[in-house]
Amino acid sequence: MVANHQVWQRAEALERLGGDEDLLRELCQIFLEESPKLLLTLRQAALAGDAEAVMRAAHSFKGELSYLGAEEATHAARVLENMGHEKDLSGADATLVSLERQVTELCLSMKSARGSRQ
Amino acid sequence: MSQTPPPNEAPVSSPCRGNILLAEDDPIYRWLLQSQLVKWGCRVVAVKNGLEAWEALQAADAPQMAILDWIMPGLDGVELCRRIRATEQGAYRYVLLLTAKHHKEDVVAGLDAGADDYLTKPFNVDELRARVRAGSRILELQAALIKTQGALQFEAAHDRLTGLWNRGAIVDLLQREALRSMRSGQPWE
Numbered sequence: 001m002v003a004n005h006q007v008w009q010r011a012e013a014l015e016r017l018g019g020d021e022d023l024l025r026e027l028c029q030i031f032l033e034e035s036p037k038l039l040l041t042l043r044q045a046a047l048a049g050d051a052e053a054v055m056r057a058a059h060s061f062k063g064e065l066s067y068l069g070a071e072e073a074t075h076a077a078r079v080l081e082n083m084g085h086e087k088d089l090s091g092a093d094a095t096l097v098s099l100e101r102q103v104t105e106l107c108l109s110m111k112s113a114r115g116s117r118q
Numbered sequence: 119m120s121q122t123p124p125p126n127e128a129p130v131s132s133p134c135r136g137n138i139l140l141a142e143d144d145p146i147y148r149w150l151l152q153s154q155l156v157k158w159g160c161r162v163v164a165v166k167n168g169l170e171a172w173e174a175l176q177a178a179d180a181p182q183m184a185i186l187d188w189i190m191p192g193l194d195g196v197e198l199c200r201r202i203r204a205t206e207q208g209a210y211r212y213v214l215l216l217t218a219k220h221h222k223e224d225v226v227a228g229l230d231a232g233a234d235d236y237l238t239k240p241f242n243v244d245e246l247r248a249r250v251r252a253g254s255r256i257l258e259l260q261a262a263l264i265k266t267q268g269a270l271q272f273e274a275a276h277d278r279l280t281g282l283w284n285r286g287a288i289v290d291l292l293q294r295e296a297l298r299s300m301r302s303g304q305p306w307e
Contacts, residue, residue, distance in 0.1 A: 018243045023153070030146050059189055060144045063218060067146070067240035 007102070007109045009069025016067065028110045031064060035103050038064075042080065042099070046092045054092060055084025061099070065106075073102035133251035134160035135258055137181035141171035141198070142216065143190045147239070151185065154243050155250070168193025172201060175211075183212045183253050186233075188224055196224075196231045203232035210260050212253040216241075 010024075017023045038061050045053035058080035065074040076099040083092050138160050142148040148164060155162045163181055165171050169192035174180060184202070186195035193201075195215050202211050215233040217224045225236050234256070237249055275287035283291070299305060 016240055016242045020243075023150075023243075026153075027146065027150060030149055034145055056189070056191065059218070063144055063239045064146045066218075067150075069240075 007070060007073075007105045009071075010113065012069040013067060025114065027067075028114065031068065032107055032110060035061075035064075035107065039100055039103060042096060046089055046096055049089060051084045051087040051089055053084075054089060055081050058084055065103075068106070070102065070106050073099060073106060076102055132159035133247050133254055134158065134183075135254035136183065137161045137163055137179075138250070139171060139174055139181040139184040139186075140164045141166075141168060141184065141190060141195070142187040143167055144187070147187070147216070150243075151246070154246060158247060158250075160250070167191045168195070168198050171198055175202065182209060182257050183214070183250070185214045185216065185237075185250075187216045188218070188221075188228065196228055196233075199228065199231040199233050209264070210257070212257055214249055214253055 013027070014021070014024050017027070038057055042054060042057045042061070045057055058077045062074055062077035062081055065077055076095055079095050080092060080099065083089055083095070134155070138155060140148065140151055140155070140162050142151060142164070143166050148166070152162050152164050163174055165174055168186075168190045171184070171186065171190075172193055175184070184198075186198055188195040199213055199215065202213060213233045213235075215225075215228040215236045216239060217228060217236050218239050225238075228236055234253065235249055237246060275283060275290075277284045
């Protein structure tokens with residue numbers, strides 16, 4: 001991992017929200033609550049071999065992550081969405097592990113940003 | 119006289135006209151869209167999937183503007199669009215479709231299915247506001263047009279001075295009544 005690696009583009013997300021810090025804080029809070037559920041849904045869908053469910057959950061994730069400017073995680077979600085679409089989940093496990101790691105890092109980064117601003 | 123509008127009335131700068139139906143399955147986007155629209159003084163009916171959206175649109179006072187996510191369980195945004203256009207009676211519905219980046223072909227399919235405009239995720243809230251405002255302008259123009267049409271229809275059939283039916287309207291009515299009588303074999307009423 002490069003030293004200046006950015007898990008998400010906070011400034012970019014803030015700009016999308018019209019510079020509203022409160023709104024960004026709330027958005028992060030909801031993401032912190034919702035992302036574990038979405039990861040679980042993805043994990044279960046992949047285990048069950050349910051390509052349709054993988055596609056839907058990955059699509060949702062992709063949309064959320066792109067709002068936050070979390071590029072690598074967005075990419076992983078997009079790869080999973082495509083796998084679901086192609087009904088080929090053979091590489092889903094590895095991508096899911098990568099997505100889980102990215103999302104965990106993102107959540108940690110959000111929490112530390114929240115801590116430093118309080 | 120007080121210049122302040124009543125608290126339940128939308129602010130002057132509100133981009134909305136009437137209620138807005140919001141159909142979005144993703145909880146974060148639904149929250150984001152709803153919280154912004156409400157902040158701008160819009161009345162929002164928020165649902166989580168396409169079937170709930172379709173149900174909400176069947177109500178007598180259903181919102182005239184709909185913001186629909188493209189990919190939703192049940193009925194997707196494009197199928198909803200097609201249904202809305204296929205069953206439209208009377209007032210026009212304005213449909214704003216939400217699509218994902220990297221899905222440009224979706225935009226074409228969406229507009230072909232009858233969407234009026236689209237917004238690409240991740241969107242900027244200022245862009246959302248501008249697009250909702252543009253949609254409201256269309257709905258306002260349409261409402262004004264319907265009003266004018268009604269007034270013109272009245273004017274065409276009534277005497278301007280007395281407000282009674284004019285000669286053209288009476289002749290028209292008599293002709294229709296004569297035809298009805300001949301068809302049914304029943305006397306004039």
